[in-house]
Amino acid sequence: MTPLADMSLLSSFLLIFVSAAFTDNILLARFLGMCSCLGVSKKVDTSIGLGTAVIFVTACTAALNYLVYRYLLVPLGLDYLRLITFIVVIAAFTQFVEMVIERVSEKLYNALGIFLPLITVNCAILGISLFMLNKPYSFLQAFSFGLGGGFGWFLAITLIGAIRERINEATLPRGLEGPGITLIIIGIMALGFIGFSGMIKI
Template identity: 75%
Template sequence: MNPDLQGSPFASLLLIFLSAALTDNILLARFLGLCPCLGVSKKVDASVGLGMAVTFVTTFTAAINYLVYEYLLIPLDIAYLRLIVFIVIIAAFVQLVEMAIERLSEKLYQSLGIFLPLITVNCAILGTSLFMITRPFNLLQAFAFGFGAGFGWLIAITLIGGIREKINEDAVPAGLRGPGITLIVIGIMSLAFVVFSGMIQF
């Protein structure tokens, strides 16, 4: 399959979303965002919470960074500063979201609040913005790409959380409990995701 980026707008958005979420899964195919995943994936609830926060931030920062890159950095000829600019935008966005949630919804803040500092250091989010600018996207497509990448991360961490809940840790050798056994689980899952590779090409 080769998404025709000039063709039917909806089909191209859907393909971009699917490729970012499945074939190019940012956690299991590109191995970004592993550290917070290892730390948080003990329970499905926490995994889904962090995954949703990451999806939200990835989607919007991809779109914001797209606008800043196309309409500010390129016209000013300072594209070489993009790394710093992207990092600051992501961190500032996380900060804003944290403050907004804190004021708007006490309940949401309690469930998502603890994850927000973790997001700033999640390399999956910066990675998504950097991949996005290497592809010939328009604003909507960048948005779909960010949403797909974040959603893919959400799927992966939820699956890992589910498997970890089912693992009986008493049967695992002491030194291998926690991160050790999780690494093995992720290794096996990433082998499974290899079969998706190359199904959608740009």
């Protein structure tokens, strides 16, 4: 019996969400999704836009990939193809969502849709789909892991965006401008997030 199975559904759902978002933050603990984070985190509102899109896509693709893994890859004995399969599924899913959003709401498309092509190749999303296989999750738990992972990325990029907005008002030494100072900020924040890691072990 794993400890997870003992808990009620809701508390395990919550616990997984919190641990994925804070203790195991995909951006700050695993340093994934760094390229789009460095590129887009100049302003808080674009950070929030990209972050929201990542939450949506990680949650959905985690669930989708869980199903693909559990009901296609494992029965066929194709476990080793999970990496390439997940990439294809994620790419197709983001394309599809972009189309739907563009058709359904232009407002939403301008806020989120323009970020979707960026996300297609975001490693954080692939990372979450792969990491969830390390634990014996159920479908709902996998979904909450994806949701939490996406939320953690959202939180991190929004905080970084807020700090960078403030830093833009200050004069920096030339060598530190742009990605340099951003990586330093991320490093310091990652140190701060280590504090969470003792809280939950999942």
